[in-house]
Amino acid sequence: MKNDRHAKILELIEQYPIDRQEDLLAHLNEAGFSVTQATVSRDIRQLHLIKASVGDGKYRYVSSVSAKGPRHSQGRFETIFRESVLKADWAGHTLLVMCYPGMASAACELFDSMQWDFDVVGTISGDDTFMALMRTEQDAEAICHELQQYITRH
Incomplete structure (x- = not known):
């Protein structure tokens, strides 16, 4: 379950410009994952997500760690x-x-x-x-x- 959720989180942050835990929580709930704010916060730490600037004073979550092989867009x-x-x-x-x-x-x-x-x-x-x-x-x-x-x- 946790691995599936983590995979979904990585998919969501690539697909959407998510900059708040609440938004990530909402996207996970829409995808069928029933999680709490505390779980999302823990997942963000475990996945080593960081907020990166995307210009115009806006930020979004990105993964600071890559898996083996080229993964960075x-x-x-x-x-x-x-x-x-x-x-x-x-x-x-x-x-x-x-x-x-x-x-x-x-x-x-x-x-x-x-x-x-x-x-x-x-x-x-x-x-x-x-x-x-x-x-x-x-x-x-x-x-x-x-x-x-x-x-x-x-």
Whole structure:
């Protein structure tokens, strides 16, 4: 029952811009799950859901943890990347992405989960920076320029 409910929650937050527990509770009830506010709150914690900005001062629940394999949608990538990354640069075959303190690991995991048209050899992450080794200098430059469009200037 719990696994089915968790799967439904993940489906609902992908389908609808849900930003409040009460809205998630209503959607679950409509889907035939009889749950309480306390259960929804616990499910949100267990699923590691976070509220991410979607622009215009609005937020929605998104999953902060991915299952094995690429699961992140382009919209989710853009939202989380904008909230995590300060700057991207490249030198030679290396892409350097500077993040807010504590955010590099999440941003790197998100980067790794995406399907790129560039040849990424591998990545490594620290606390506030991650690096990606690219197959060619052209790949490093091109992906850097692509990532820069997702970075919010403060």
